Amino acid sequence: xxxxPLVAQAPRxxxxxxxxxxxxxxxxxxxVLAPFGLRPRHLIALTVLQTRGSSTQQSLAQILEMDSTxxxxxxxxxxNDQLIERRRSPEDRRRHVVVLTERGAKELARAxxxxxxxxxxxxxxxxxDQREQLYNLLLQAASGTVDSSSCTEEPPxx
Amino acid sequence: xxxxPLVAQAPRxxxxxxxxxxxxxxxxxxxVLAPFGLRPRHLIALTVLQTRGSSTQQSLAQILEMDSTxxxxxxxxxxNDQLIERRRSPEDRRRHVVVLTERGAKELARAxxxxxxxxxxxxxxxxxDQREQLYNLLLQAASGTVDSSSCTEEPPxx
DNA sequence: TAGATAGTTTGTGTTGGACAAACCATTTAT
DNA sequence: ATAAATGGTTTGTCCAACACAAACTATCTA
Numbered sequence: 001x002x003x004x005p006l007v008a009q010a011p012r013x014x015x016x017x018x019x020x021x022x023x024x025x026x027x028x029x030x031x032v033l034a035p036f037g038l039r040p041r042h043l044i045a046l047t048v049l050q051t052r053g054s055s056t057q058q059s060l061a062q063i064l065e066m067d068s069t070x071x072x073x074x075x076x077x078x079x080n081d082q083l084i085e086r087r088r089s090p091e092d093r094r095r096h097v098v099v100l101t102e103r104g105a106k107e108l109a110r111a112x113x114x115x116x117x118x119x120x121x122x123x124x125x126x127x128x129d130q131r132e133q134l135y136n137l138l139l140q141a142a143s144g145t146v147d148s149s150s151c152t153e154e155p156p157x158x
Numbered sequence: 159x160x161x162x163p164l165v166a167q168a169p170r171x172x173x174x175x176x177x178x179x180x181x182x183x184x185x186x187x188x189x190v191l192a193p194f195g196l197r198p199r200h201l202i203a204l205t206v207l208q209t210r211g212s213s214t215q216q217s218l219a220q221i222l223e224m225d226s227t228x229x230x231x232x233x234x235x236x237x238n239d240q241l242i243e244r245r246r247s248p249e250d251r252r253r254h255v256v257v258l259t260e261r262g263a264k265e266l267a268r269a270x271x272x273x274x275x276x277x278x279x280x281x282x283x284x285x286x287d288q289r290e291q292l293y294n295l296l297l298q299a300a301s302g303t304v305d306s307s308s309c310t311e312e313p314p315x316x
Numbered sequence: 317t318a319g320a321t322a323g324t325t326t327g328t329g330t331t332g333g334a335c336a337a338a339c340c341a342t343t344t345a346t
Numbered sequence: 347a348t349a350a351a352t353g354g355t356t357t358g359t360c361c362a363a364c365a366c367a368a369a370c371t372a373t374c375t376a
Contacts, residue, residue, distance in 0.1 A: 013270040013277055014289065015183045016205035017296040019198060020222075022180030025173045027223055040177060041332085047174035058353065064178070065185055067334055072355060086354095094342045094353040112171040119171055125299050131172065134299075137292045138175040141283050199363085216322065225365055230324060244323095252322040252373045 021122060028118040036111050037081060045074055046083060046108045049100040051142055056089070057096050083107055179280060186276040194269050195239060203232055204241060204266045207258040209300055214247070215254050241265055 026040045033039060048063055049055070057075065061068040075098060078084040083104030089095035100108075123131055184198045191197060206221055207213065215233065219226040233256060236242040241262035247253035258266075281289055 011270075011274070012293055012297075013273045014281075014293045014296055015187055015273055015277060016198075016201045017209070017293070017300055018176065019180045019184055020202050020206065021296065021299065022177045023202075024223055026177055029173060040174075043174045044178050044181075048178065051175075056353080065182055068354080069335080069356080070333060076355095089353095092343070092353080096354065112169075115171045115173055116169070119173060123172075123299050125301070126295065130295055130298070133291065134295045135170055135172045135175070137284065137288055137295075138172055138179065139170075140288070141179065141281050141292075142175055143283065214322080226323080227325085227366080228364060234324095247322095250322080250374070254323065 024122050025118060028121065029115060032114050032118055033111060036107065036114070038107075038111060041074065042078060042083075043108070043111060045078065046100065046104060046111075048142075049084065049098065050105065050108060051139065054097050054099045057086075057098055060098055078104070081107075182280050183276060186279070187273060190272050190276055191269060194265065194272070196265075196269060199232065200236060200241075201266070201269060203236065204258065204262060204269075206300075207242065207256065208263065208266060209297065212255050212257045215244075215256055218256055236262070239265075 029040045029043070033043065045060070045064065048060070052063065055063065057071055058068065060075075061071045064071065066074070075084060075086065079086060082101060085099045085101055086096040087099055089097050119131070123134070126134065187198045187201070191201065203218070203222065206218070210221065213221065215229055216226065218233075219229045222229065224232070233242060233244065237244060240259060243257045243259050244254040245257055247255050277289070281292070284292065
């Protein structure tokens, strides 16, 4: 095959920039979140629960791509603060269904509000519209990967 | 003041989702990058150099928000592979100006190409247009934070 | 000449997170 | 009914990324 003219420039990958910003945000978030008794990774878990609904611990580990033993510790923290609940699945009583509590949702909202300044700083170069765009893209990317076994329905239905 | 009607929903923050994706990408990138002898954080450094141009090590540490002693090690790796060069600044010979070499740029491009599959997987729910949008938003956010002392010009000009 | 600054080296400590092993409760297969 | 597999938990070990401190060289500035 003759080599294509290569008119289009090589596609740039978002990965590195994404990680770059993740780091910048995480460093700042650390201190902002401290008063809440939360760490960035707790926020991630709560956000995933809110975004994708209640999940089994197993599927949560899959989504977060964390070792399941470490997920246990993470959930222990959150459960101690009553931000999530572990409910036995009625269909398979070995399973724990992890549910964001009302308190968890409120706390998440408060934490997000506290992070406003952080994102204002890190995304200073983006106007509000663009930040909205960014958020929506990420949201869509997240909700798209429904690799089964996550559930947005009422707790007993999972 | 009377409480506002709160018609608009609370603004959602991108931070947690951003970190979530950064993690997913990093985990996959790790193995893809291994044949190149690179780690994700090397890619970040190279990307920053390409995006924002040559920098002093000091300003690089600032941008990457890493401890400068650790930046040294990072740059040592990259310099060993001849992906970057440290040039003495003519104006202030204490300073090292870090320059992405031609080889560095090529290697970065190759690495990015190798990461295509990774991003395809992680951003499966986004169509090409949306991925482009995402990239451009991140790029703009990155280039916006020109906190002085970075330089896109010819090496001797820095 | 003295002090400040850019970078380097070495060394220490903390922490996130991967991994393995042993265990309980429960479900499924034979 | 018994055995095997599965979801979750606990504990413990190991490693890599980092932050931080100290001591050093080279260079610039006062």
